[in-house]
């Protein structure tokens with residue numbers, strides 16, 4: 403019988419550790435729901451003890467998301483274990499993932515612990531975690547730079563204390579595929595003896611561009627769980643890309659002895675959502691989800707694909723959720739808009755529908771036609787009820803080459819309109835200055851990205867910003883055919899999150 407490969411997705415934990423990503427609890431819950439639609443087996447929802455925000459996100463995901471196992475990461479301290487257990491307790495099925503560093507350099511420089519102390523910490527923490535939950539994962543951090551015999555010793559200690567999954571992380575992306583497979587074989591042979599139910603797992607980083615290759619090599623050595631993040635995001639160069647593993651296994655069923663249970667048609671939607679909410683663009687030539695992953699440029703290739711798609715395509719783009727010919731125009735009414743939403747499997751309540759429809763009409767009047775990706779961008783910026791309810795009514799900018807750029811911005815709050823002006827070193831900056839005045843707050847722009855949604859001179863653009871107000875960061879998105887207006891909408895969305903909750 404072919405074994406099932408467990409997919410653990412860590413977009414919300416290791417993925418979120420990528421520099422500049424600041425997901426709100428609402429964003430994380432939205433991504434977790436989408437991961438459940440993708441049918442990953444385990445969602446590592448966060449690191450509960452790392453911050454109150456992470457605790458809240460993990461708890462909400464555990465309470466609201468059904469299907470996958472919900473896991474929280476924990477160090478080997480009692481407080482970490484207790485917080486992780488508390489955060490995942492409402493899940494249908496929960497897991498605590500305990501980790502500690504095992505390489506000489508980490509033990510000396512970071513933990514200041516010797517081998518014996520590390521072994522004791524593993525036994526105590528896994529025993530404590532086991533009192534709360536049956537499903538316990540253990541990771542010896544920096545395993546690929548650890549003495550392999552000590553890797554085995556730590557894993558045996560964890561299994562003896564009750565760990566059910568043993569995860570071997572290539573924390574710094576140092577391993578080569580054959581070396582990694584060798585380490586996995588050793589752990590398989592020496593740790594699973596007498597413990598055949600223990601699942602072996604891998605967690606690879608991409609510092610040398612080998613995360614996916616190393617993970618796949620581990621499967622051949624007996625791994626039955628792979629950890630990854632959507633779009634490969636994560637610390638430094640990122641993690642194994644979840645979608646690349648899923649598609650490698652699905653596409654090469656002739657080669658691998660395992661199968662995955664994911665619903666591949668949700669891959670593109672999941673990738674887009676993660677990219678939108680994190681502000682991390684997907685590189686054009688990214689495997690599986692890049693916008694060029696199924697684009698054929700040379701005449702010979704185009705000719706081949708027209709004759710038979712399989713001449714140059716090893717995967718069916720529709721099976722991954724690519725492509726759609728849904729287009730709405732400025733004459734499309736509510737019924738056509740609702741029909742498009744239902745085809746995209748999007749449900750909005752009445753108010754969110756009206757807001758999204760109004761914005762669609764404004765943009766369709768200017769642009770003529772709106773494609774599916776444009777519709778998704780509009781919905782993603784309009785379907786969340788803004789907490790503070792400040793709305794952008796209009797923006798005018800002037801200035802240019804020999805004149806200081808100025809923005810005149812009108813906003814509405816509680817039915818009252820207010821017009822403010824701002825000057826800056828560019829038009830976007832002037833809008834940002836004016837909006838800080840409207841919100842009566844001082845903010846710093848930490849990150850600013852413009853992603854074209856459609857091509858051509860009248861393209862729609864999606865603007866993602868991260869702003870800092872005091873010690874906290876807030877993200878916002880805006881969509882428009884005009885970059886300055888899209889930026890102002892993104893600033894308003896971010897600054898609205900600084901206002902007190904009115905719900």
Ligand code: KIV
Pocket residue numbers: 416475501541543544571572573574605607
């Ligand atoms: O890369 C790593 O070692 C980790 C562990 C916490 C599993 O993320």
Ligand code: ZN
Pocket residue numbers: 416571573605607637
């Ligand atoms: Zn990691």
